[in-house]
Amino acid sequence: MEIACRSAGIVSAEEPGHGLMEIAEAGFSEVMIDFSAYAEAEALEAFGTEKNMAELSRLPEDVSALWETARPFWEEAKKASLSIGSACAPYLQQDTKRGDLNVLLENLTQESLRICRRVGCRMLVVRPLFAGVARAEAWEVNRSFFLRLAETAKEQDVQILLENQGRNVSGHLIRGICADEDEASRWVDELNAACGDDRFGFCFDVGIAGLLGQDLDAFVRGMGKRIKIVVLSDNDGYGESALLPFTAAVKGDSKTDWPRCIAGLRSIGYRRKLVLQLESTAKSFPFGLRTDVLRMARRVGEFFVEQVGADMEAQLRRYEARVLFGAGNLCRLYGKVFGTAYPPLFVCDNNKALWRQKIEGVEIRSPQALLALPEDCAIVICNVFHCRSIEDQLRGMGLKNPIVVFNNEYLFAKREGNEGLGTGGAGC
Amino acid sequence: MLKLGVQTQNVIGDEAPRQDFARLRRVGFDCADFSLHKYLLNTDIYQMKLNSFFSKTTAELESFFSPHKEAAKQAGVAVHQMHMPYPIYVPKGTKELNEYLWHEVAPKSMELCSFFECKYIVIHGLKLARFLGSEDAEWGETERFIESVTPMAKERGITICIENLYDSIGGHLIEGPCCNAKKAAARIDRINEKYGAEVLGFCLDTGHANLIGLDFEKFITTLGARLKVLHIHDNDGVRDLHQIPFTFTRTRENTSSTDWEGFICGLRKIHFDGVLNFETGPALNAFPKTLHEDVLGFIAKIGRYFAEQLDGEERA
Numbered sequence: 001m002e003i004a005c006r007s008a009g010i011v012s013a014e015e016p017g018h019g020l021m022e023i024a025e026a027g028f029s030e031v032m033i034d035f036s037a038y039a040e041a042e043a044l045e046a047f048g049t050e051k052n053m054a055e056l057s058r059l060p061e062d063v064s065a066l067w068e069t070a071r072p073f074w075e076e077a078k079k080a081s082l083s084i085g086s087a088c089a090p091y092l093q094q095d096t097k098r099g100d101l102n103v104l105l106e107n108l109t110q111e112s113l114r115i116c117r118r119v120g121c122r123m124l125v126v127r128p129l130f131a132g133v134a135r136a137e138a139w140e141v142n143r144s145f146f147l148r149l150a151e152t153a154k155e156q157d158v159q160i161l162l163e164n165q166g167r168n169v170s171g172h173l174i175r176g177i178c179a180d181e182d183e184a185s186r187w188v189d190e191l192n193a194a195c196g197d198d199r200f201g202f203c204f205d206v207g208i209a210g211l212l213g214q215d216l217d218a219f220v221r222g223m224g225k226r227i228k229i230v231v232l233s234d235n236d237g238y239g240e241s242a243l244l245p246f247t248a249a250v251k252g253d254s255k256t257d258w259p260r261c262i263a264g265l266r267s268i269g270y271r272r273k274l275v276l277q278l279e280s281t282a283k284s285f286p287f288g289l290r291t292d293v294l295r296m297a298r299r300v301g302e303f304f305v306e307q308v309g310a311d312m313e314a315q316l317r318r319y320e321a322r323v324l325f326g327a328g329n330l331c332r333l334y335g336k337v338f339g340t341a342y343p344p345l346f347v348c349d350n351n352k353a354l355w356r357q358k359i360e361g362v363e364i365r366s367p368q369a370l371l372a373l374p375e376d377c378a379i380v381i382c383n384v385f386h387c388r389s390i391e392d393q394l395r396g397m398g399l400k401n402p403i404v405v406f407n408n409e410y411l412f413a414k415r416e417g418n419e420g421l422g423t424g425g426a427g428c
Numbered sequence: 429m430l431k432l433g434v435q436t437q438n439v440i441g442d443e444a445p446r447q448d449f450a451r452l453r454r455v456g457f458d459c460a461d462f463s464l465h466k467y468l469l470n471t472d473i474y475q476m477k478l479n480s481f482f483s484k485t486t487a488e489l490e491s492f493f494s495p496h497k498e499a500a501k502q503a504g505v506a507v508h509q510m511h512m513p514y515p516i517y518v519p520k521g522t523k524e525l526n527e528y529l530w531h532e533v534a535p536k537s538m539e540l541c542s543f544f545e546c547k548y549i550v551i552h553g554l555k556l557a558r559f560l561g562s563e564d565a566e567w568g569e570t571e572r573f574i575e576s577v578t579p580m581a582k583e584r585g586i587t588i589c590i591e592n593l594y595d596s597i598g599g600h601l602i603e604g605p606c607c608n609a610k611k612a613a614a615r616i617d618r619i620n621e622k623y624g625a626e627v628l629g630f631c632l633d634t635g636h637a638n639l640i641g642l643d644f645e646k647f648i649t650t651l652g653a654r655l656k657v658l659h660i661h662d663n664d665g666v667r668d669l670h671q672i673p674f675t676f677t678r679t680r681e682n683t684s685s686t687d688w689e690g691f692i693c694g695l696r697k698i699h700f701d702g703v704l705n706f707e708t709g710p711a712l713n714a715f716p717k718t719l720h721e722d723v724l725g726f727i728a729k730i731g732r733y734f735a736e737q738l739d740g741e742e743r744a
Binding site: 095135166167169170171172173174175176179180182210211212213214215217218236237238248249250251253254255256257259260263 | 557558561562563594597598599600601602603607608610638639640641642643645646665666677678679681683684685686687
């Protein structure tokens with residue numbers, strides 16, 4: 001799985017070098033370029049009006065000039081050894097009053113596709129047209145729009161990714177185009193059928209879906225392999241934002257249902273791209289801490305890779321027999337989740353006081369008991385905090401048995417933590 | 429013109445139901461949504477503090493509600509729908525608690541629904557998706573509950589209505605049971621086919637839908653004729669406030685931040701012929717008692733506005 005960082009809020013359009021270097025120093029090797037930095041939504045809103053001409057400064061009068069303005073990004077990314085694996089086309093504000101800019105948007109998107117090819121980027125996220133489009137005509141208008149783009153995309157060998165959208169109702173965001181997995185998958189499938197190849201895919205913006213309170217697991221399952229990029233960002237559940245995942249928390253609970261997001265991605269065997277989008281977080285931290293924030297973002301990305309990529313059951317299935325190491329909560333969790341299908345021979349723990357007692361109906365023994373195991377019996381470590389030192393201990397004992405780390409603690413612990421279901425919803 | 433209804437919570441008391449129902453009729457409502465759930469509050473159930481209300485025999489319960497039934501009849505108000513107490517299952521509740529909810533409260537609610545000559549009873553699906561790991565598994569349990577009361581529903585000509593609910597994570601209200609209209613429609617059809625009767629339908633709660641940004645028009649048109657009853661109320665998109673429609677804004681233009689246009693358009697498209705029922709009892713709490721009748725009249729006026737809009741031409 002690839003982990004990338006979206007440039008918005010970190011890389012300045014005028015001097016991209018510093019931000020890109022910070023992204024690279026944080027451990028990222030890939031960046032997503034946001035073309036709206038060169039054709040800003042606010043500037044588009046003012047396009048052709050006398051209002052605040054300064055806002056037009058980042059809007060090229062001729063769309064072909066987009067390349068010249070974006071070129072320094074590419075050059076500096078190369079210097080920082082960052083690849084540009086994906087990009088976002090310019091878009092309008094969700095509360096836009098401009099229903100007259102769809103031709104301009106299309107031209108900017110066509111140019112974005114050409115730039116993608118130049119910078120070696122193979123995927124462009126394009127938001128469906130919505131401004132000035134009657135709801136009943138949304139599919140037909142967008143079908144024509146995307147199929148026109150597909151011609152250029154084919155020439156440039158770029159895949160176009162649709163993205164789930166919100167719809168602004170007087171400041172309140174509700175589900176918009178492609179926010180429903182049935183609609184989104186139908187759009188992608190019908191566009192691909194019309195093209196005759198897999199020119200279209202889907203970019204799943206977790207932030208928007210989370211903000212709209214959607215069942216993230218169901219959405220991901222519904223979209224399945226159509227998802228080519230997952231954009232990870234958090235928000236306060238009230239308005240759009242781009243926070244580092246897990247930072248929008250109240251009383252120890254994130255406002256985004258990350259466990260169900262991970263469960264969904266795990267269920268479809270997702271192995272594609274994860275993009276960290278943390279514009280708001282990056283901007284809010286003091287400049288001196290930004291590299292640390294980006295390092296944390298990178299680590300969060302790795303955590304998602306570990307969680308999404310982990311197929312615990314597949315690992316357990318590989319071995320005929322197994323024992324558990326660590327007689328704590330994670331061991332109990334193992335018992336509840338896998339205890340029936342993959343029962344352990346015994347549990348061992350370094351705490352002498354626990355020996356000869358039982359946990360989940362299984363006897364707890366000394367680690368010395370492991371020495372009598374056949375070499376193909378797996379040792380499942382049920383301790384997240386000390387898993388590395390336990391592994392060292394086992395190898396130090398001369399054990400050659402396969403070692404598996406039970407890493408489902410986040411998903412299942414969260415599920416257990418919701419046992420007071422419904423209490424958050426007085427009135428419902 | 430469509431009939432108008434309002435929930436009885438905060439509107440009809442046990443002391444003077446005749447006066448209360450008369451007032452309801454006077455301000456313009458033809459129907460009532462009987463709030464049976466107020467006799468066994470959800471907050472108490474979650475805290476496992478049960479009262480003995482539903483321990484009464486059915487005959488005792490009917491006797492208790494006879495003045496209400498008589499008062500409604502005298503006022504010319506039909507009890508069109510009622511709300512069963514909820515939750516009907518507490519995941520970490522005691523066996524005794526859950527058996528009481530399932531085997532006492534639910535069947536007696538069905539008996540009372542029949543007693544009031546009420547056609548629809550709204551239930552809450554079980555909130556178990558995160559507990560069981562999937563929405564499908566959650567529905568399995570809800571269906572098991574529905575099956576336990578469906579024979580009574582068929583026998584008494586009652587339609588049980590499942591309602592779109594929310595859940596909560598970090599204080600953020602997110603999708604709960606029955607928020608997928610397509611799945612709900614398929615499940616309703618399957619169960620009705622099995623029983624050869626309209627034993628299951630849907631109750632759209634506009635407030636719950638607004639909290640999770642559901643697209644009203646799409647949701648309603650997907651449900652079609654399966655949509656039997658309504659819980660109309662408004663909120664700020666964040667909390668389940670049960671307030672009067674059109675009262676929330678988020679911008680300086682001060683236009684409504686709830687998609688009432690989509691709501692009307694959806695109902696129009698499916699030719700909704702049910703009752704425009706408001707679940708706005710809590711809205712009265714904000715007003716001085718002397719204004720309660722005016723507030724109810726205002727809610728009825730909004731109902732008439734919706735009814736007039738629905739009588740109009742279908743939007744292109």
